[in-house]
Amino acid sequence: MLNVILLECALELVPSELSSIKEIQQHASRRKKSPTDLLLDQSLHGRAMTKLGDGERRGRPDIVYLCLMNLLETPLCKQGLLKVFLHLQDGRIVDVDSSVRLPRNYDRFVGLMEQLLTHGRVPPEGDALLAMKGGSLPQLVSDLSKKNHECTVLAIEGGQIVGMRDLGQLLVTPDQAVVGIGAFPHGDFTEETKDLFSRHIELDSQVMMAWHVCSEVIWAYTWERRID
Numbered sequence: 001m002l003n004v005i006l007l008e009c010a011l012e013l014v015p016s017e018l019s020s021i022k023e024i025q026q027h028a029s030r031r032k033k034s035p036t037d038l039l040l041d042q043s044l045h046g047r048a049m050t051k052l053g054d055g056e057r058r059g060r061p062d063i064v065y066l067c068l069m070n071l072l073e074t075p076l077c078k079q080g081l082l083k084v085f086l087h088l089q090d091g092r093i094v095d096v097d098s099s100v101r102l103p104r105n106y107d108r109f110v111g112l113m114e115q116l117l118t119h120g121r122v123p124p125e126g127d128a129l130l131a132m133k134g135g136s137l138p139q140l141v142s143d144l145s146k147k148n149h150e151c152t153v154l155a156i157e158g159g160q161i162v163g164m165r166d167l168g169q170l171l172v173t174p175d176q177a178v179v180g181i182g183a184f185p186h187g188d189f190t191e192e193t194k195d196l197f198s199r200h201i202e203l204d205s206q207v208m209m210a211w212h213v214c215s216e217v218i219w220a221y222t223w224e225r226r227i228d
């Protein structure tokens, strides 16, 4: 089983300190929503976000969208061999049901994420396809790896260089593999996040887009299982 955690996701609602800024108010009025019910988005709120201390790491829901598009509904996911979680920058964890079919349309995805962050789940009633899960990231990594710290892998620039074949073997060998991939646009993981993973691996000498890393991980694992 492959568990992928999208780490420190740049996914949040507009923080209250930006809610009175004109560009945010105008966007909220176009969307007929309150400012703090909107998803924070650098491409729409870039100027306002310069007021946030760590603005360059925040407000990129498109990264989460593209990662999820690459992970979900893959043959591996349809076989029930993939589980995905989102770790938000405020520490909350979102459980993504493996049967979820996310909207292909990005505007509809934004609406769903706003519902998730406002109500804590999607849909608000009935079986949850996306839901806030109690507990912390250290607890999640420990539970998923069944306390076997050896099978926890962090994709990170500057880690140990690993080719696709070795990556597949590394992930398929344990019963449960846990892979962490950053879903933020700039900067590094916090030290706390780095310390949770026993192996730090680099897939290319160049910095990669998070969604390309997701694809490589999925296909390395899928390929290794096929040739087993």
Ligand SMILES: C[S@@+](CC[C@H](N)C(=O)[O-])C[C@H]1O[C@@H](n2cnc3c(N)ncnc32)[C@H](O)[C@@H]1O
Residues within 6 Å of the ligand: 154, 155, 156, 157, 158, 180, 181, 182, 183, 184, 185, 186, 187, 188, 201, 202, 203, 204, 205, 206, 207, 208, 209, 210, 213
């Ligand atoms: C766009 S990067 C994060 C920001 C990047 N550190 C920067 O400052 O531009 C997104 C994520 O993809 C993964 N990643 C990027 N390049 C990688 C590489 N060469 N090898 C392994 N993982 C990589 C890491 O998990 C990283 O957090």
